[in-house]
Structure formats: C-alpha cells, structure tokens
Amino acid sequence: MMTYAYLRTILLYTILIGFIAAWWLWAFSRTPELSNHFPLTTNDLANDFSSFTRNDLLQALRGDFSLMGTLLSQWDREAQKWQMEGISGIERLSEEKFAHAQLLAHLIQSEKQDALNEQLRAKFLCDDSGQWLDLNKPFSRFLPQTYLAASFLLALVDPEQIVALPRGLRDHPQLYPKELLEHIPSNDRYQSETLHLAHPDLAFIAHYSHPSTVQTLREQGIRLWTINNIDAIADIQKALIKVGHLCNRPLKAHLLNLFMEGALLAIDNHFLLLAEKTKGFPSQKLLYLNYQNQYLLPTTKSLTGQLLKRLNTHYPNLDCLILESQTEWKVPFDYEKIVQFHPDYLILSSGHPEHLKKAVEHHQFFSPLPHCRLAYIDEAIQESPTQYMILAYFDLFQTVAAMQ
C-alpha cells in the first residue's frame, strides 16, 4: 500500500515536471530567426566623416590644452572655407572668442600662467544653494563628490590635488583613463578620518548629498560648494567656469568652455555639410532608444534629447523622434511603437552595446523594418552630464554619417 502511494507520488511529479520540461524544450529549442540586418557598431564607424578624429576630441576634453588650441584653429579654417563655398548655416566662434581662445592656449603653456590665474580668479563666488565663498585665498586640495566636479577637476588640476574620486568614475575607462585614476583613492563617506588626514580644502557636493556626510565635512572645516542638477549643456558650461575659479585654474576653465562651444559648432557644421551632400534625398526617419531591460525614448528634459534636437536642427533631412517633456527623462517605447514609427535608422544605446547587438540581431520584431539600419552606441558617454557631452554629440554625428 505504502509502495503504491510512493509510486503514485513519483508518477505525479514525473508527469508534471515532464510536462513543464517538454514545453520548455519544445519552445526554446527552436532556432530563433536571424534577421537579415548587418548592424553597425561604434567600432565599425570609420573616422573619415569628420576632419578630426574621435581620439583628438577625447584627448582635448581630458585636458590637452594645446590640442584644444590646434583643433579650434582647424575648425575655424574649415568653417571659413565652407562659408566661402556657400554652404548655408555654417557658424564659427566669434572673432573675439576665437582670439581669446588662442591667447588662452598660448598663456596656459607660458610661465605667467600662475600669476594670471591668481589675477583672474574671482574673489567671491555664489554656489547653487546661495552660499557665498571667499576665494581670496586659493584652494589647493579638492574632494569632488559629484561626477561633474570630478570630471572637470581631472581635466583642470594635477591628480595630486584631488583627495578622492567617486567610485563609479572607475567604471568608465573609455572616458577616464585607468592610469590617471589609479593614484587617486575612492571617495567613501565612511572614511571621514582618512578624509580628514588628506586635508581637503574644498568639497564639491550636490543638493542630494547625504546630510550626515555634509555635516561631517562641515565639522571638519572643509568648505562646501553645492552644484545643482545639470539640465542643459549651458549648465555644464556655467558650472565649469565656476569650478575653474574655485580650483584656481580660470584660464584652463575658460579655454575648455570655449573649446566646448567651438566643438559643438564644428559638429553642427559637419551635420550641415552632411545635409548639403544629401540635399534632395527623401527625408529619413531616425529613432534613438536607450535599452534598460526595455526600450526607452529620451525626452527633451534629458541631455541626450537636447542633443538630438540640436542634431535635427542642423540636419533637417533627418526626421528624428523627440518627445517634449518637462517631467520625464525617458519614456517606455515598445516594439509596436517602434514599428509604427517605422524608422530608417535606429540608434540603440546601452551599457553593454555588444551584448545588446547580439540580442537584437536574433529578434524577429525587426522583420517589418527590412530597410532599417541599426547602430549601437555607448550609453555611458551619451548620458554623462560633463564636458564629455561633446563626445556624445560627436558619436551621434559619426553614427548618423556612417548610416547614410
């Protein structure tokens, strides 16, 4: 009787487990259909779409100030040439700004740099929380708690002047080289004693910084500088100038700021040139999506959305879907919406572009979009609210140019 009951139980479990296993085996052993796409990756993108290389731009944004001067000169010459060729809409830095940038690039290399920094440094500055800071005595050691401040400081000051860095910065070696970061410790809010021993003069905090950390820093006599959310590229530039004064590098900060402005115009001009080349071609649809376990469409509240809007202004032949929003950074965008929009070009941004590429290539849902071209782009660069937004814009240009 007992054996019969056991046998019945075993049989029941076998049948049920077998049912589930057979179902899964049947469903998942079928080979997924391969789409007939040949997606591009950022690695496939050649550099011959612009007159300067991505690496040049990256090096300059990392703080190569002589390269900044060289590139600005090159872009100005190109812009003049294109203006003479009659390409409409070409813009360049105003003569005053261009001369200013060249002078700064020269002065930064000279021995007078320190004296000039001292002279030009603002004596009082007000942070985003309304607190005034006395800069009569310069600060020399810094504790950046935000990515923005850390990113600027890495470009402007010597690494020894940075007491600690946010840990997450190390996850982006494509922006911040390992060899530069390895000598700077990580910032951890429990290491208040270590921080005290490192004697930072000034800490860059955000309005969302942990209140107890802020209190500890204040009690240690460290001066605080609050930076609010960065909502636009202009905010990045404003913050850069202030950080430049705070770290006693106003010359470098002004040059980097002018470089960012010049780089944006140069990339705009390259879009205009591309538009000129494709004049008369039918309008193409571009869709940019971010993948975070589902597809998300960036809105104009996000920096990516603003870059896409800028791209669209300078390359009107491309009909780029941009959602206006003051509240949402990104909104979910499902397959049906993608198919409904019917893009000619689809840019997918992800933290793992190579992994996403593999997943997407095997997906059947691209079958109604037989002519859609795909490109993958690094999300870390696209969503970095620092000077590297310029690189993000350049990557967009390279991707669009490569897909034409």
Add this chain to the structure above:
Amino acid sequence: MKYSSSLFLLFLLLISIGMGTLLYGEMPWKEVWMDAQSRLKGISSNWNPLLDERLPRLIVLLCTGASLAVSGAIMQSLFHNPLASPSVLGISTGGCLFTVFIFISGWHLLHPYALPAAAFLGCCFALLLVYTLSRLLGQQLIYLILTGIAISTLFMAIQSLLLYALRDQWQLIQTITEWEAGTTTDRNWQHVHMQLPLTLVGLWGSFVYRSEMNVLSLGEEEALNLGVDVPRVRWRLFLCVALLTGGALAAVGMIAFFGLILPHIMRALNGPNHRQLIPLCALGGAAALAALDLFLRVFTLYSFSIGNLSAIIGGCFFLLLLFRTPWRMREAASC
C-alpha cells in the same frame, strides 16, 4: 452574489478587457488585422503587433493576475492570516535575488531566458530552503513561518548588500529599478512559454486541493482529524505557490500587494468557500491586472509602472481593510 452570477460577470469583464487589450495599440487596427491575416495564411512571416505583442502580453497578464490572486488566496488559507502573501515564505524574495544576480552578470542580454529562468529557480530554491530548514525544527506551521521570515530577510539583506556595493553603477541600478517596478512592455512569446506551463500546473494543483483548503482553514488539528494529510497537502500547495509566483515574477517582475487584495475582494463577493474562491480569484485576478495595464496604456501614465499602481491601490486597500475590521475584533486582537 450567486457563484454562477459572479463567475459569469467576471468572465464577461475578462472578455471585454481582453478585447480592449487586443484592439488598443499604436498601429491602426485595420492594418494590424490585415497583416495578422497574411501571417496566419502563411503569406508573410513579418512581426505583427497583434500576434507578436498584444496577444502574448494579454496571455502574460492573464497568467500573472490569476497566479498572484490564487497564490495569495492559498497563502491566506494555509496561514489562517488575511495578510499572508507569497513573500511570507521568502518565495518572491528568492526570485528577486536570483534576478538581481542575472542583472549584475549581464546575462539577461546574452541569454534572453536567463531572467525568467532565474526568477523561477530563485522561487523554488527559497521554498526548498525554507522547507528543509523548518523540518529540522519540527512539523508545526509556526516553524515554517519563522524560517520563511528569516530566509526572506536574509535574501533581502543580500540583495540590498549587492545593490549598495554596486550603487555607483547607475545604469545597472536603473535597470534593476525598471524590473522591480514591474513592466508589461515588450512581452513576447518567450515570456508566454516561460510562464504558461508553470501557471497551468500551479493552477491545476490549486484546483485539485480546493476542498482540502476549506478543511485546512479550520485549523491543522481539525484537518488531521478529518483525514487530511496536512504536511503533504501543505507542501504541494506551497509548491503550487512557488510555480505561480515564479512564473509571474519571471514574466512581469514585482507586482506588490496584488496577491493580497484580490482574495479579499473575491471573499467579499462570494464568501470564503475555496471551491468557489479559487476559480473566482483566477478570473478576477486575470481581469484586474489586464484592466490595470489597459488603464496605464490608454492614459499613457509614464511615471507609473503596473507594479507601482498595484502597490498604491494595494496600500489603500490594506488601510481600508484595517479600518473596516469591527472594533470588537481589534480589541480582541490587542488582548
């Protein structure tokens, strides 16, 4: 209300919401239907929103709603507690923890089945662990509950520890947040295949033991005296809950409070008889979750996910439940 009338009404509701889900979408229905016909006739093999998105999403929603409501009813009956849910035994936290591992490893992009498989395996692992450990202490229900709470807390702590250690990886944290909020975006046949066999077996088990649940709700001793093999029935019902919860977690993510609310609504509608409660929970849960999803889609409420909305409604209902409890019962509870 009569059982048959309730059943009929819920069925009608389910059909109308199901139709709404199938008809509502970005692409015009005429175009979608024409494409679907070509697909069904074998003329085209193109991706079709009706066949490849709306229909699988509807099946996933129905399975998830039914699974959560039925597992809530089972847990409330087994623990004689109106506030019990699958999280009491750490089942859902096990699924969550395994899913977080997958996100951290990045396997969800390389292997599409890794995520649902991990959620299901996590649920089963948690159940087996709780059951094995509690049996070392004894057969009583109290040991099972206490072990479940301990394991659940441990799993949650490990998950928090992992997320805290990786807090600077904001892309990863954002992805996990999206999953934890529960989503029905881009559900496809993969999700259906992952969930449906688990749901079918889980629901079948719950239907088979409906009468035993009635007896068990009288108390374990009473049930033993009435000839119910309590440990065996309890184990099998827990297994059903693991299958149902694992499937739901795999397909949609975290849907909080849903399993708590629906059984109460169905009890209020038709009484506590499990022979009727389980089918009503299955139908009602399926209709309610599909309705929530349709509501979010029609009103394009991007700030909410289905999990958020369910949690908000659940929280309010929880309070209502608390305040509607007669004061004499509250006094008795405080004594």
